[in-house]
Amino acid sequence: MATADLSKQPDEVAAMFDEVAPKYDRTNAVLSVGNSWLWRLQTVRAIAPQSGERILDIAAGTGTSSAAIARSGAEVVAADFSPGMIEVGRRRHPKIEFVQADAMALPFRTGEFDAVTISFGLRNVKDPRKALKEMYRVMKPGGRLVVCEFSTPPHALLRAGYGVYLRHVMPRVVDLASSNPEAYSYLAESISDWPDQGTLSQWLRGAGFTRVAYRNLTSGIVALHRGHKPERKQRAKASVPEAPPS
Template sequence: MSRASLDKDPHEVAAMFDGVASGYDRANSFMTFGFDRRWRTTTARVLDARRGEKVLDLAAGTGVSTVEYARGGAWCLAADFSFGMLHAGLHRNVPMVAADALNLPFADESFDAVTISLALRNFVDPKAALTEIARVVKPGGRLVICEVSTPPFAPIRFVHRRFVLKLLTWVGSRTSSNPEAYKYLAESMLTWPDQRTLGEIIASAGWTDVEWLNLTFGVVAIHRARKPA
């Protein structure tokens, strides 16, 4: 597996997720001490998907987030480039499709909203993906991203980087058949840009009204934006 600070090989990343797919949701809950459920619930509230809307849940993995977003009656599609992750989520009652974020198999202006949860940092080129996502969203449509971030309070930031991420890696290695995968995921958290920098990347990809909400002391942040009408 490539180091998180270097260019990511999409085939390696897909293979990594294929390898951990069967236990990914369980390991994710262990690694986040159950906070992943709260983050999904808050992301769903920010997304505010309603009946009659079409929502693309990109890099949806096994579709656990897609189920959450569909509770309001919207038609939600789970898309991921890991066949293993999609296969592990076939028991969920949501439509699924294999898709590459850099070349989405959808027509222009197909969706009212697109959401990505804890996965944007695994894209080979996040800005290019955000530009491609804008193509398939209707004018005035929404983008909602839940992603790891940087705690703004220095003492919490120090503890998180020095101790918590190491603990997460250890827990992940004990609950997964692929310990190297969770080492990579922890590294990717350390190298990911902070809230403002990610907001600037989103804006540079053509989105407007970019804003963010810190969750759990800023360990995770939700970014929201709109496609110009």
Template sequence: MIRASLDKQPHEVASMFDDVAANYDLTNDVLSLGQDRRWRKEVAKAVDARPAQKILDLAAGTGTSSLPFSAAGAYVVPCDFSLGMLREGKKRNAWLPLTAGDATRLPFRDGVFDAVTISFGLRNVQETDTALREMYRVTRPGGRIVICEFSHPTWAPFRTVYEEYLMRALPPVARAVSSNPDAYVYLAESIQSWPDQPELAAKLQRAGWAKVAWRNLSGGIVALHRGTKSA
């Protein structure tokens, strides 16, 4: 078993996700108390996929996050750098065009996608700014980005309780349901070290995205950031 360090070396992170691929979706459902299903519904609404649109779903893991876009009639490309996740996804949804790719060096041409989205994956990328520029590159003019990522609760008393859960309650729960509980210690630490909502919005703007905005979900446990590529 491997636990990635907070410098987020790509081979460490990929190997860690390979280890947890089989039970990843179930574990997330348990650890989030079922909230992850609501968060993914909000992502689908924000992306607003339409028939014949091309959607890039980064950090797609097993492809679960891609299914709503496909159901809307869009052509979705689930992309992940964990081969273990992609192999698990192929078992479950063999018809999806699951693609291996690094968010900092995307294997796609310029201006291909109507929308690019990443849920709970940007935090694991070593070079966040490079990834945001790459997403901008592969999006067509007028296209959009939607990022769903763990963030920081805005109400101080709730933030204290939440951080206590992350560092004290999450690891023992993970030991009960995950094949690699150490991966969830990394999860807790990476959430705490992640930029807050305004700082991530500023990163999006520096990468070229316009009309950047965010919306807090579950009191700021998760934030949904959006932006548009100028026409």
């Protein structure tokens, strides 16, 4: 794929990620200028995983983020639609459960997870809003969602500089660091076409999430979005009048 087509088919994107899987983490570290570890740290803190919880990490790739979450003692399921990514992840993190899955049709029961997270993967889904509804479905009432995704820097000067980086600097770096430069050209264009923080917040609310908020990281190049699935409302007990004294 040479252009960022947001109507893309899952099998096309999966094939692209299959090709970059072996060097994916190294290339990301280079392209983020070392910020990828900081974004991962902030994402784990936002998830606030607890021992004994069951957490779904979507678009987990090779499992780097899943391993960071699992250090809390939580049970992590790493889901990705790329068989190549999953193959690499299983070798690197044999104690983590990897599942091949489409974010728009997750193969999990309703209300199965205490928390769901996705990092830098939502923009690669054919229908992101459908994926958010699936995340809501598999989450327990009271559960929490954390989405870490590239976003729109709020300051015009930084936006302009970031645009120059995506169009001119990133392709040159990719030529040296990546096993598939064309794939990263697609990724750069998908970042440029992705909606801003306010729009993604609206999508979360539209999927049913409450207490929706976001926090900019690295001056808004990345945004950390959060939401919660409401607790079940308890039915009010019917008021039964006492029998009059006989």
